[in-house]
Amino acid sequence: MTALATLAPEFASVPDSTLPGPLQRYRDNAAKAIAGMAMPTRRTENWKYSSRHLQLDTALAAPLAATGTISTDIGDAYRIVIRNGVIAADESRLPAIDGIEIVRFADLDEVNAQKIVEQLDGALDTAALQFAPLNSARLQDGLLVRLASNARLDKPLFVLCQTLAEHSGSAHPRILVDAGSHSELTLVEQHESQGDAPALVNAVTELNLAAGAQVTYVRLSLDGTTVNHIGATGVRLAANARFDSHCVGFGGPLRRHDLQIRLQEAGAECRLNGVTVTLGEQHYDNHTVIEHVAPHCNSEETYRCIAAGKSHAIFNGRILIHRDAQKSVAEMSNKNLLLSSEAEIDTKPELEIYADDVKCAHGATIGQLDAESLFYLVSRGIGRTEAGTLLSMAFINELVQQIPVESVKDAIEQRLIDFIETTFQEV
Amino acid sequence: MLSIKNLHAAIEGKEILKGIDLEVKPGEVHAIMGPNGSGKSTLSQVLAGNDSYEVTGGEVILDGKNLLEMETEERAREGVFLAFQYPVEIPGVSNLQFLKTALNSIRKHHGQNEINAVEFMKLAREKARQVNLDESFLKRGVNEGFSGGEKKRNEIMQMLLMEPKLAILDETDSGLDIDALKTVADGVNALRSPDRSVIMVTHYQRLLSYIVPDYVHVLAGGRIIKSGGRELALELEAKGYGWLGINETATAG
Ligand SMILES: Nc1ncnc2c1ncn2[C@@H]1O[C@H](COP(=O)(O)OP(=O)(O)O)[C@@H](O)[C@H]1O
Numbered sequence: 121m122t123a124l125a126t127l128a129p130e131f132a133s134v135p136d137s138t139l140p141g142p143l144q145r146y147r148d149n150a151a152k153a154i155a156g157m158a159m160p161t162r163r164t165e166n167w168k169y170s171s172r173h174l175q176l177d178t179a180l181a182a183p184l185a186a187t188g189t190i191s192t193d194i195g196d197a198y199r200i201v202i203r204n205g206v207i208a209a210d211e212s213r214l215p216a217i218d219g220i221e222i223v224r225f226a227d228l229d230e231v232n233a234q235k236i237v238e239q240l241d242g243a244l245d246t247a248a249l250q251f252a253p254l255n256s257a258r259l260q261d262g263l264l265v266r267l268a269s270n271a272r273l274d275k276p277l278f279v280l281c282q283t284l285a286e287h288s289g290s291a292h293p294r295i296l297v298d299a300g301s302h303s304e305l306t307l308v309e310q311h312e313s314q315g316d317a318p319a320l321v322n323a324v325t326e327l328n329l330a331a332g333a334q335v336t337y338v339r340l341s342l343d344g345t346t347v348n349h350i351g352a353t354g355v356r357l358a359a360n361a362r363f364d365s366h367c368v369g370f371g372g373p374l375r376r377h378d379l380q381i382r383l384q385e386a387g388a389e390c391r392l393n394g395v396t397v398t399l400g401e402q403h404y405d406n407h408t409v410i411e412h413v414a415p416h417c418n419s420e421e422t423y424r425c426i427a428a429g430k431s432h433a434i435f436n437g438r439i440l441i442h443r444d445a446q447k448s449v450a451e452m453s454n455k456n457l458l459l460s461s462e463a464e465i466d467t468k469p470e471l472e473i474y475a476d477d478v479k480c481a482h483g484a485t486i487g488q489l490d491a492e493s494l495f496y497l498v499s500r501g502i503g504r505t506e507a508g509t510l511l512s513m514a515f516i517n518e519l520v521q522q523i524p525v526e527s528v529k530d531a532i533e534q535r536l537i538d539f540i541e542t543t544f545q546e547v
Numbered sequence: 548m549l550s551i552k553n554l555h556a557a558i559e560g561k562e563i564l565k566g567i568d569l570e571v572k573p574g575e576v577h578a579i580m581g582p583n584g585s586g587k588s589t590l591s592q593v594l595a596g597n598d599s600y601e602v603t604g605g606e607v608i609l610d611g612k613n614l615l616e617m618e619t620e621e622r623a624r625e626g627v628f629l630a631f632q633y634p635v636e637i638p639g640v641s642n643l644q645f646l647k648t649a650l651n652s653i654r655k656h657h658g659q660n661e662i663n664a665v666e667f668m669k670l671a672r673e674k675a676r677q678v679n680l681d682e683s684f685l686k687r688g689v690n691e692g693f694s695g696g697e698k699k700r701n702e703i704m705q706m707l708l709m710e711p712k713l714a715i716l717d718e719t720d721s722g723l724d725i726d727a728l729k730t731v732a733d734g735v736n737a738l739r740s741p742d743r744s745v746i747m748v749t750h751y752q753r754l755l756s757y758i759v760p761d762y763v764h765v766l767a768g769g770r771i772i773k774s775g776g777r778e779l780a781l782e783l784e785a786k787g788y789g790w791l792g793i794n795e796t797a798t799a800g
């Protein structure tokens with residue numbers, strides 16, 4: 121038996137940074153903890169399909185050197201850029217609103233840094249997130265978004281996580297959102313990249329929603345074809361808080377997103393929408409967990425995946441209803457569209473229910489384009505590429521149209537159309 | 548216009564069309580009648596290019612071109628239009644988007660520029676009105692939740708929009724009340740012209756009182772067993788198919 125592969129020691133090396141003392145200590149402790157960390161394998165249940173895409177050779181351990189910029193038009197919105205894991209403060213456009221703090225970790229004083237350290241990892245189930253500790257160990261900077269009670273951000277906040285991959289290396293963006301009671305926020309976390317060198321992005325975002333807070337979270341995974349992307353989003357909801365997410369992902373060599381939701385107090389609700397598309401040899405792995413901890417919480421999850429070429433899409437949706445979570449309502453649906461006979465889709469709903477008075481529904485399907493519909497369109501003169509694209513878009517359109525930021529919705533819709541069109545032209 | 552010679556076609560290895568011959572000249576309207584299961588829809592689908600049917604013999608020439616060698620979309624662009632017996636529902640693709648894409652594909656094929664959104668809306672509204680479909684149908688998914696009659700009118704609306712040179716109507720009359728039947732007939736008559744032809748598949752003669760055909764053919768067991776003028780339809784109505792030696796129940800499908 122061969123020894124388990126471990127993460128190269130270079131990954132545990134501490135990067136240069138000017139973090140305040142408590143955060144430096146947090147990072148150093150994490151670095152110690154990951155030394156010798158075993159890499160997930162085929163036999164690691166939650167990495168079963170993705171471990172073979174993990175090719176984290178030592179070249180990826182180097183921090184990416186920040187050069188250049190990606191100009192992204194975000195329309196009328198607030199913006200902050202995290203370039204290669206470090207906040208580019210001069211490119212930010214931030215609100216001046218009472219009760220809203222948007223601060224980089226590097227700028228925190230010791231007292232505030234200590235508070236952050238106490239919060240960090242609190243919204244994550246780190247046992248199921250093998251790479252979150254690596255993010256902590258490689259912390260160079262981080263973004264804190266804090267809303268006081270009743271504070272409301274009037275426009276979406278875009279966090280542009282930019283990866284500039286002229287040379288190999290990795291970036292570990294970190295975001296912490298602290299939404300006070302009855303506060304309101306729309307956050308767009310957009311991952312994008314430039315450059316052709318193999319790179320690793322290992323992003324962690326945590327959101328803590330106090331009672332009655334409402335957060336809309338749009339997560340766009342748009343990294344380029346040489347970027348390996350591992351991302352985790354952890355969310356904790358207090359009483360009557362509401363979390364809506366819209367995760368749209370385009371395939372890549374390695375694409376992984378873990379979304380962990382904990383409905384901790386009565387009346388909390390979440391609605392999770394997800395769309396992923398893959399082609400060629402690409403890969404996309406979504407793992408979601410919704411935990412109903414308290415009674416009277418609702419969750420609704422709808423994920424759609426389209427896989428073309430020889431690509432591979434994975435959806436693993438777990439719903440865990442604790443013993444005390446009576447009157448929980450949980451609905452989960454995952455529908456998948458295979459555009460080629462060589463593409464692969466694995467879908468696995470996992471329900472664990474320990475309360476007896478709950479309403480729980482789930483469904484998963486895998487299908488192909490309907491030949492009759494395709495013939496109908498083509499018989500009207502519509503070319504096969506266009507007809508296939510129309511039908512594929514119809515499969516995900518309902519979710520795309522729900523993206524609440526108009527400019528994002530339009531841009532993503534076009535991007536999806538272009539992407540899907542290429543899958544039909546490949547044939 | 549259209550010349551079908553000794554056409555044979557099969558589905559799932561089963562031969563359905565067993566040697567069809569049919570000549571359609573510009574401006575003519577041909578009615579094809581016949582019992583259930585005789586192959587009327589098969590003929591319509593084969594002409595439109597449905598590749599779940601396998602053509603096992605014969606030829607079809609459209610204005611000098613080999614129709615059977617043309618891709619499905621190319622046939623439509625060249626002016627072949629099939630009004631489906633059972634139009635499919637496509638939720639998520641709006642009728643408007645569908646019609647506009649289709650029309651532009653055809654225009655592009657003829658070297659015309661794309662129709663702009665405003666012009667298209669005007670045209671689509673006009674055609675919808677012509678078949679008594681409320682404008683709201685344009686915004687719905689293609690045939691999504693349409694009643695049987697609404698689907699048929701939607702087919703005719705598409706035909707009016709695309710102005711085909713050869714329209715094939717597969718039982719567009721069945722399941723329609725008398726008003727809808729007149730609407731459909733008005734639509735077809737509006738399109739009639741010396742350079743357009745129509746093949747009208749029907750089960751009943753009643754449509755033929757509104758759209759007067761030049762020829763009537765009886766299709767049975769995958770062959771045209773009798774052809775004549777419009778009086779043949781009246782005769783069929785009066786006597787049924789029995790006098791032609793067809794046992795209608797045995798071929799029902
Ligand atoms: N998809 C199919 N698979 C097998 N047999 C079929 C299929 N479609 C039609 N048929 C058969 O072909 C014959 C002709 O059908 P069709 O062309 O629909 O007749 P019509 O339109 O005249 O009623 C029938 O016997 C029918 O059962």
Ligand SMILES: [Mg+2]
Pocket residue numbers: 587588589632717718
């Ligand atoms: Mg039929």
